[in-house]
Amino acid sequence: MLEPARHTAQIAEIAEYAAYAEDAPRAQDVDVVVVGAGAAGLAAALHLTRAGLSTTVLEAAPHVGGRMATEKVDGFRLDRLGRLLSTSYPELRRTPGLDGLVLRPFSPGVLLHSDGHHHRAAVPPSAPVVPRSARGALTTARALASAPRLSLARPQRAATRPGPLGGPLDQSRLANALARIAATPPERLLGRPDVPAARALASCGLSARSVDGFLRPLLAALLCDPDLRTSNRCADLALHSFATGRLCLPEGGADALPELLAAALPPGTVRTGVEVTSVSTTTVTTREHGRVGCRAVLLATGARAAAELLPGLRLPAFHPVTVLHHTTDEPPLTEDALLLDADRSGPVAHTAVVSRVDPTRAPEGRALISSTVLGTPPAAAHLDAAVRAQLARLYGTSTTRWELLAVHHDPEAVPAMPSPHDPHRPVRLLAGLYVCGDHRDTSTVQGALHSARRAAHALLSDLGARPAPLAKPLETAA
Template sequence: MLEPACQADVVIVGAGVAGLSAAHRLNSAGVSTVVLEAAPHVGGRMTTEKIDGFRLDRVGRLLCTSYPELRLTAGLDGLALRPFAPGVLVHAEGRVHRAGEPASAGGARGALDAARAFVSPPRRTRQIPAATVQPVSRAFPPLGSALDQARLAAALGRIATVPVERLLARPERPAGRALAARGMPARTVEGFLRPLLAALLCDPDLTTSSRCADLALRAFAIGRLCVPEGGADALPELLAGALPPGTVRTGVRVTSVSTTSVATAEHGELRCRAVLVATGARDAAELLPGLRVPPFRPVTVVHHTADEPPMTDAALLLDADRRGPVAHTAVISQVDPSRAPVGRALISSTVLGAPPADTDRTVRAHLAALYGTATHRWELLAVHHTRDAVPVMLPPYDLRRPVRLLAGLYVCGDHRDTGTVQGALHSGHRAATALLTDLHTATTPTPATTPTAA
């Protein structure tokens, strides 16, 4: 319960990863902060449903171990990341292939290994190998010819070593057109890059800004795809738990904001020196009239369980053939055993868009083709559909949309940055920096002037 007379330097509306990230920076700077969340839990879209010992992510966003904010955000020191197997598996032309994995030094694809050496993994996050995963099978042939593999490795190696500033200075166009303009063979684009970007940015049509796509490919080239151990909600819960007791207050619905106060539905007004709105874009626009709401890509995640895993690889399986609704899938219990009870396999699959008609039957049939096994005995655990899952990032796209609306009023979230977990965390970082600058300016005394003799 909030006391009407309660005061704080800053009130943050929304306890997603952006707002919690900002709260840590403000708290570290000695700024008293209160985070108000309308839902009964923290995390926003990064939530995990618990059913009979299974941990089922609602949106299923992928992380990369190379995301800078994972090591820069206070409170994430104890975050455990479960990496996928290097590279990915791609279902193309009716077969499963390996692609994008590092090769031994000196091989045709050694450029990728060399590129990885330039970037250290996040210092503050623990990358835990899944002890239950069997050695990587060599039954899956590499994707494309030896020349295709060498070209792909060279392209990933180049993008891994290009500074971010140079990537952002490149001409901006839709990702598909940019890849073609760089001479990337169509079979490489269709067989690997399109399904990979569909998994990273939820954009199978490659209409995303080439700058956003380049950042996603760079993160993939220098790091490993991964998920938080125990579910997506482990990340926001870790952030919330590391804040001082009483900072985060759930079940509090904010109805209006100003530069010096927020009004709540049940607990009156809370006065402050500044307000940061860290909700989703639609809720933010209701509190901040005139704020632009970008279009969003809907995502549906379907979770199944089986007695035996359909494959032993802890790998992400992409669909390049596009003959069914599933864009990518994984035996997620092979990557993170804590997400399923002992003796059960958890298969999590992502559909880009609304759920298809007869979702379970349609998805199950597609998974049978992707994994090459019968799926009729699998049990459906849950279907999670999120309408506003990922912001659409069409060119021209401002990757650093303003977070300062005016002195005392700020906004953050993945809709102000890139539509990734890295973007959400970074937007919170930017908003906290802008807010601290304004608070410091407001509290700095104006130098006294000495009267001039007449």
């Protein structure tokens, strides 16, 4: 399907560029060339090869994975971006090659730090199912005093000093809102009026305490958007995943996912260290190895690289993300929880003792603490000091003897999804030219994999091929 009318000029420019780049017909080398060996490109290549098409994946970097990269340092496995996954992501089960992926879940819900204390917020498994006519948690939550409360790690200290979830009635309203969104099919959530998430939160019918102490920090962590300018449709999808699954990490590091995808492809399919300089509908030109002829091209790079290869393709804004990894010999937290700062007392949005969630990420006898800073971080000279001071408050322990292992900053870590946002942007630009990635869907691993499947199916349809059956579900570690 072509882009909507408002993108006609962009499509015309892309078509003109593609015709210019394709200066002469050439013999076909493969059926499809996929440009980019991140999660989206590798997943798309698997869908295509399983359908019987010969496929080549070209990657400029010396390794696969793109932003799902993991640095190995002295026995530690340090994710460069640290994106959170959910066990409820459908594409983790629909993508071939991921049946060997093991997910390490966090404790149910999240741990909130507020006013010097920890409070656990988790959706009770017995939460009632509300009617599917509900329009979403951010705008239509209604109070039911008899609804189950969100569980707390510690009791309220006094009626005048409620925790980050508010009082009992606030917790009932919040639990009911999450139950509503869990029971609403994602396609219904995508049909809601599209406004910024921050504006939707302001009129959602929940208490300010519940919104500011729980929903804002949770959504900021899930969306990597501290200002919550993200479309409330995408925010609702994030809450739906949270309410129906468990936040988790791939065992062994983020790069475990793309490496499994690459390993499932036929030998020789992926070629790293190959820079693509131009693309057309039947030709890909590389800097090192000349041209590759094909029947179709699928562009699966990041948003900026895609826009550089296809002038006229819209370049989104981005959310910067900085991840700091510390180690110590004594774990500062005795549970495998994602810890959010409900008070927003420093640059860290969320942190976790990652080695408790996934013991393979640290050598024996060492604890790995990974912390995420959203937005523009403090100056490099002050970043570690500011983070250590905040982590000392969050974990209730001294951090002066902690060792800083790495700081990873990516100014274009996550494509922004401001309102209005189309979470299913067209992946077929022209017959023979397709694009996929988290910038075409939602800026999550789920979005990247979903856009890959959409693009692969569009390409297969144009070439008269049929997708292969889905693989069996992946394993989730207890």
